[in-house]
Amino acid sequence: MKDKSLSPNWVFNLHDPTQGISRILAEGIQTRVFAGDHAMLSVVSFEPNSVGKIHSHPEEQWGVLLEGECTRVQGDEEIAMKAGDFWHTPGGVPHTIRVGAKGALVLDIFSPPRRDYKSSGDGFGQAHVHAEMTDMQTR
Numbered sequence: 713m714k715d716k717s718l719s720p721n722w723v724f725n726l727h728d729p730t731q732g733i734s735r736i737l738a739e740g741i742q743t744r745v746f747a748g749d750h751a752m753l754s755v756v757s758f759e760p761n762s763v764g765k766i767h768s769h770p771e772e773q774w775g776v777l778l779e780g781e782c783t784r785v786q787g788d789e790e791i792a793m794k795a796g797d798f799w800h801t802p803g804g805v806p807h808t809i810r811v812g813a814k815g816a817l818v819l820d821i822f823s824p825p826r827r828d829y830k831s832s833g834d835g836f837g838q839a840h841v842h843a844e845m846t847d848m849q850t851r
Contacts, residue, residue: 726755726778726817736834738764743820745829752825758782758816764808767839771822773801780816782809806842 724731724746732744732755740759745752758764758780766785775784776798784791784799786807793799801807809818822829828837 726819733830734832735829735837737836738762743829747825747830750824752822752829754820754822754829756818756820758809758811758818760813760815761811762815763810765836766806766808766842767836768804768806768842769826769837769839770803771824771826772803773807774821775799775801776819776821778817778819780811780814782811782816782818784809 729744732746735743735745737743737756740762741756741764743754743756745754777793777795779795781795782793784793784807786799786801787805791799809816826837828839
């Protein structure tokens with residue numbers, strides 16, 4: 713078995729902050745992005761009581777709640793989620809997450825990869841932020 717410090721460039725760790733493309737999505741929400749040719753992974757860390765912006769993008773998205781609890785807002789529905797739950801979001805559907813006092817860790821999978829997430833930066837990239845649904849964020 714190889715020493716982990718000598719891992720090839722195709723081996724990654726969810727908890728290693730030095731890996732991936734870093735993005736600050738919103739206050740208390742940051743991600744590390746791993747882009748492939750046909751899919752993209754985004755490891756999103758939510759500090760306690762964080763709220764994402766309701767947004768949509770053309771890419772299909774799957775999400776897995778790895779740690780913590782959250783409320784998943786998608787379209788006009790709000791669903792309480794616990795670690796191990798996962799969801800599917802078709803392209804173009806407005807969505808966000810609210811987390812409670814424990815914070816959360818989410819693995820998002822995009823297909824095709826989001827071009828705007830292939831470089832570090834701030835915000836949700838070219839996603840359309842839905843101002844008309846903002847009141848759902850603070851419930």
